[in-house]
Amino acid sequence: MKRELKPNFERYMTALHCEEPDRVPLGDWHVDQRPKDAFMGRPVKTLQDHVDFWYNAGFDYVTSSSGILEPVRVPEGMTVRGEGVHTEYGDKVSREWAQTHEGVLTSWEKYENYKWPKADDLDLSKWDTFDKILPKGMKAILLLGKIYTPAWMYMGAETFFSALEQDEELVAAIINRIGEIQYQTFMRVTEHPCVGAVINPDDIAFNTGLLVNPKYLRKYLFPWYKKMGKVCREKGIGFIFHSDGDCTEIMDDLIDCGFHAFNPIQPNAMNIVEVKKKWGKKLCLIGNLNLDSTLTLGTPEDVRAEVYERIRTIAPGGGYMVSSSNSITDYVPAANMRALLDATYEFGQYPIRLEEGGIQGKFWTSQTKVRKTGTTKVDTGLDAEAYAEALIANDIPKTISMMQQDIDGGTTPQNVVSRGLIPAITIVGEQFQNGQIYIPEMMIAARAMSATLDHFKQKLAGQGEAKKLGTVVIGTVQGDLHDIGKNLVVMILKGQGFQVEDLGVSVSAAKFVQAVKEKKPEILAIGALLTTTMIEMKNTIEALKAAGLREQVKVIVGGAPVTPAFAAQIGADGTAYDAPGAAKLCKELLQ
Numbered sequence: 001m002k003r004e005l006k007p008n009f010e011r012y013m014t015a016l017h018c019e020e021p022d023r024v025p026l027g028d029w030h031v032d033q034r035p036k037d038a039f040m041g042r043p044v045k046t047l048q049d050h051v052d053f054w055y056n057a058g059f060d061y062v063t064s065s066s067g068i069l070e071p072v073r074v075p076e077g078m079t080v081r082g083e084g085v086h087t088e089y090g091d092k093v094s095r096e097w098a099q100t101h102e103g104v105l106t107s108w109e110k111y112e113n114y115k116w117p118k119a120d121d122l123d124l125s126k127w128d129t130f131d132k133i134l135p136k137g138m139k140a141i142l143l144l145g146k147i148y149t150p151a152w153m154y155m156g157a158e159t160f161f162s163a164l165e166q167d168e169e170l171v172a173a174i175i176n177r178i179g180e181i182q183y184q185t186f187m188r189v190t191e192h193p194c195v196g197a198v199i200n201p202d203d204i205a206f207n208t209g210l211l212v213n214p215k216y217l218r219k220y221l222f223p224w225y226k227k228m229g230k231v232c233r234e235k236g237i238g239f240i241f242h243s244d245g246d247c248t249e250i251m252d253d254l255i256d257c258g259f260h261a262f263n264p265i266q267p268n269a270m271n272i273v274e275v276k277k278k279w280g281k282k283l284c285l286i287g288n289l290n291l292d293s294t295l296t297l298g299t300p301e302d303v304r305a306e307v308y309e310r311i312r313t314i315a316p317g318g319g320y321m322v323s324s325s326n327s328i329t330d331y332v333p334a335a336n337m338r339a340l341l342d343a344t345y346e347f348g349q350y351p352i353r354l355e356e357g358g359i360q361g362k363f364w365t366s367q368t369k370v371r372k373t374g375t376t377k378v379d380t381g382l383d384a385e386a387y388a389e390a391l392i393a394n395d396i397p398k399t400i401s402m403m404q405q406d407i408d409g410g411t412t413p414q415n416v417v418s419r420g421l422i423p424a425i426t427i428v429g430e431q432f433q434n435g436q437i438y439i440p441e442m443m444i445a446a447r448a449m450s451a452t453l454d455h456f457k458q459k460l461a462g463q464g465e466a467k468k469l470g471t472v473v474i475g476t477v478q479g480d481l482h483d484i485g486k487n488l489v490v491m492i493l494k495g496q497g498f499q500v501e502d503l504g505v506s507v508s509a510a511k512f513v514q515a516v517k518e519k520k521p522e523i524l525a526i527g528a529l530l531t532t533t534m535i536e537m538k539n540t541i542e543a544l545k546a547a548g549l550r551e552q553v554k555v556i557v558g559g560a561p562v563t564p565a566f567a568a569q570i571g572a573d574g575t576a577y578d579a580p581g582a583a584k585l586c587k588e589l590l591q
Ligand code: B1M
Pocket: 032, 082, 083, 084, 095, 097, 098, 099, 100, 203, 205, 206, 207, 211, 244, 245, 246, 264, 266, 269, 291, 292, 293, 325, 326, 327, 328, 329, 330, 439, 479, 480, 481, 482, 483, 484, 485, 486, 488, 489, 525, 526, 527, 528, 529, 530, 531, 532, 556, 557, 558, 559, 560, 561, 575, 576, 577, 578, 579, 580, 582
């Protein structure tokens, strides 16, 4: 489709103010290298090349990080490298990401001795260039302001989660240090006349809710956002918040921080129609085009149909921009990206008068998870609820003394575990599923349980080694480096009495097969968080079949994009939506 390219950042600002511009603007904040190159038909390398891409693709802006190097980056030696697979661009896409277990800032001593970057040392010269080279009507959008994400990356996710509950002051100090550096950089860059808006990409949520209790966000994070929001409002520039996942709990806080817009409204985490009803008059919505399915697995016609539907339902009245539900990744086919751009121009002219069912195409509507309520009450003769409370509070001495009392009262150590501690960790899991507690509390409870079991190791061994439920070999598939969820599954499985062999991230089908041969597990648990890597689950099952091992092991698959239909289609024995569900499923499969 031939589109008339007339960038006009006023259009973007009008949408940010929740009003109707001349047409619905495009709103993506990041496009990976491969789709950029494919769109331009040449490598996009220089600053001018990047500007050319954003201009020719039909955006009213170019986005950019602050400098050649980010002010706060994942420190040297803390990254792992993995391969992205199954892009349509042929070659393998290598990615580097922060490790989650152990960071570089894990103690006060390390914090004090760390050589922090200074805003003064940054090379911000590209902003002088933008001032000169941006085409008429275009502005630059600064990508800066994340504080929560670098904080956990510096500490390692697991250290960060436990420190929040156990050394809150250290987390506060790290967040403030990062906040200060980000703020100073933000102040320097926003002096440039080319800056039209700031997007703060700080992921604080996942599919079913916030990663941590919002009380911490309100205490340590939002004051920094608010400071930046005030400056943006005073300068008349846009301020946009990007976080994946379900942010329902803090939407009012975002308005209070001064954000004009919220992105990307992931369809399987938040229902955009509901979000529009509740907050659409105060927050412009940018996003919702399904990266899990339509953009990655659908056809250009499907993408066109989804853009049509989003514009039809969300754009009337203003305050909407079309964008993917994360970013245009390497595994979005070039034709699908083009369909998104073209359809936004085709259907986005105001006033919007699109009929329901106006065009055909298969697209995936919002399927958000409905939270469970309540916890299951089981009378085991021991006070499982009190155990659960002590575990969540990380009160190991209390759990130990409760266990000792129950043993003294005549229950065998084995039975205290099966009737007290295991039901307790099940309650903890249900509280997490209900949204009563967050990841740190669940993780701490799982660790407190293993410390308690450790304490009674000899007594349990005296009765014959505590019988393990079975062995689970687990890992994240090749090309996928997400492991926070998988690590939670490991902890809960261990808490429930499974022997767990964790193969880590980016595990090839061959490595899974080898582990099944060597460890002879009852269950193989395979995780993936990327649509493009889910296919590796199927490949692993096929490899097990080829090695003649499929009948010897039950296979479960899981992770945010995995559905029961997908699990059945690839021949898995089951799937679970979350970590407590995975443990329940493993138990069921062994019966
Ligand atoms: Co990424 N990321 N990420 N990311 N990231 C997602 C997953 C995404 C959904 C965000 C979005 O669309 N808005 C999206 C994937 C979309 C898709 O393909 N369907 C995405 C993308 C696109 C990417 C990159 C491609 C971004 C880019 O480069 N353009 C890139 C890929 C890197 C790679 O793997 N090759 C990338 C990178 C990263 C970070 C490194 C920055 C970081 C990962 C750090 C790490 O894990 N070491 C990260 C994060 C943190 C996320 C989000 C924000 C949060 C994931 C998380 O840790 N959640 C995520 C957004 C989201 O989930 N909505 C997103 C907390 C965790 C407890 O939940 O993992 O869902 P979860 O686990 C749950 C359940 O799923 C279940 O139990 C857990 C809870 O009890 N579960 C299982 C998990 N594994 C299971 C296994 C089972 C059973 C249940 O049985 C085997």
